[in-house]
Amino acid sequence: MSKKQRYIAHFDLDSFFVSVELLNNPSLKGLPVIVGGSRDRGVVTTCSYEARKFGVHSAMPMKQAMKLCPQAILLQGTRSDYSKYSRWVTEIIAAKAPLFEKASIDEFYVDLTGMDKYFDPYQWTIELRKEIIDQTQLPISFGLATNKLIAKIATDEAKPNGYIFVQPGMEQMFLAPLKVSKIPGVGKQTYAALQAAGILTIGDIVKTSEQFMETNFGNYGIELWHKAHGKHDGIVQPYHEAKSISSENTFHENTADVTFLLSELVRLTEKIAYELRQDEKLAGCVTVKIRYPNFETTSRQVSIDYTFRDDELIVVAKDLFHKLYRKGTPVRLLGVRLSELTNHAVQGSLFDDAEKKTNLYKAIDDVKNKFGRSALKKARTIRDNDRES
Structure with a gap:
């Protein structure tokens, strides 16, 4: 077949x-x-x-x-x-x-x-x-x-x-006259190194041996050699609106303490926003879920401008919570989900007064990556026993 x-x-x-x-x-x-x-x-x-x-x-x-x-x-x-x-x-x-x-x-x-x-x-x-x-x-x-x-x-x-x-069958003929910089992923340094080796076009890579590319450019050279021959096995990843990042917490004791619930909501949102940035994605939808002691579960969601920023996501999550929560009713479980995920976090980070904010998040994430996710927390999420320790 x-x-x-x-x-x-x-x-x-x-x-x-x-x-x-x-x-x-x-x-x-x-x-x-x-x-x-x-x-x-x-x-x-x-x-x-x-x-x-x-x-x-x-x-x-x-x-x-x-x-x-x-x-x-x-x-x-x-x-x-x-x-x-x-x-x-x-x-x-x-x-x-x-x-x-x-x-x-x-x-x-x-x-x-x-x-x-x-x-x-x-x-x-x-x-x-x-x-x-x-x-x-x-x-x-x-x-x-x-x-x-x-x-x-x-x-x-x-x-x-x-x-x-x-x-x-026309892949190599199409690629041959193009500059090697046309291959996705070839940056300025690689381009300069290829030029120094006498490789100016994608066709020039085809004229060299795979061994030459490996000797001069390592494993990436082998990858370039295969790409220059028009070979690529990447599959189309199915897009699902439901693709999401979520986090939830089932409490040891049911609680109707709104101050505590909001601090927990902030903590959960901050946690998944960090995961979102690590995946270099933006979210276009926020969902908040509440489960009561009788296991009745309700949720509410809203579409938002694509973002990866804690402060923007937290404001939306808190608004959803206030619209969803039945005042005075104890809560068994609280959850937050980010969905409608898309790539290119950088695109969504360059508007408003975003440069300072983006650099701040990068610095925060660097600290978390080095010392653990709990190394930095928003003040609202620090509980009394954390303050005392």
């Missing part, structure tokens, strides 16, 4: 945050727009293609970006709108695709393997892209190929607002 031909599509919303801002304010169209921090602090989250012409790119320090393009229009970003549009595109894909992965807030993989038995995967992907554009008015590019790696590289080559199909 012959093996099914794989077809993987990679969708990427072009300059997603900028595109949303242009929908909100069409007068910005055609102008160099940067979404990120202030002129003196933070980094570029994303920028328009007009700004890129001046050398501005994502993750560039804002000071450097403003030197390159002083006339740029700087926006702080509207996180609630980004969350809304990301969910909208997710819903459109979920309604059509048999299997898809939400790789980040603006990036998706769709596995079309086996669909060629019924219709043309390329035409199907074109039609899905058209539907996304027609409904949301957002520009989106895609690459269709036999694996995730080639599909992603194809998408980058198709931008802005285009698409490329790398047909089965």
Whole structure:
């Protein structure tokens, strides 16, 4: 029995945050727009293609970006709108695709393997892209190929607002003329090392031996050699809205002490927010669960702007608790769950006065990683016996 031909599509919303801002304010169209921090602090989250012409790119320090393009229009970003549009595109894909992965807030993989038995995967992907554009008015590019790696590289080559199909068997021909920096994961240092070794294009890697790559670049060299040959076995991870991180506590004694319950709620939320950051994810939904002594269990949830920050999640959890809790009734169990998880925590950390806050969380997490999760606690979660010890 012959093996099914794989077809993987990679969708990427072009300059997603900028595109949303242009929908909100069409007068910005055609102008160099940067979404990120202030002129003196933070980094570029994303920028328009007009700004890129001046050398501005994502993750560039804002000071450097403003030197390159002083006339740029700087926006702080509207996180609630980004969350809304990301969910909208997710819903459109979920309604059509048999299997898809939400790789980040603006990036998706769709596995079309086996669909060629019924219709043309390329035409199907074109039609899905058209539907996304027609409904949301957002520009989106895609690459269709036999694996995730080639599909992603194809998408980058198709931008802005285009698409490329790398047909089965054409992988090496497609990759050969591209710079080695086009391979995802090849950073500045690796790129410089490859150039020093006389390797400028992906095709140059193919011309070398696997042994040469291993000798000069170790195990990563072997990985690059295989990628240059178009080989990649990564699977599309099914996206589930229910994917979540949760924590709950069943009390030794039922309690109606609201002060204690709220402190426990803060502790649980802080705990799973830490896990969220360790997984480099954002949450788009918070759920609070309460179980009473008769085992009656109630829960309430709310969708939120994607975040990984304790303070934002705690405010939502406390609000849900107050709406859910029956005053004066003892509680047996209290739980918090974060769901609608997506990657690219960095994207969600660059708005508002976020640079200081993000650096603070990183410092806190570094301490917890070194000395244990209980090394730092919010004051509200410290109980009397903790204070006395």
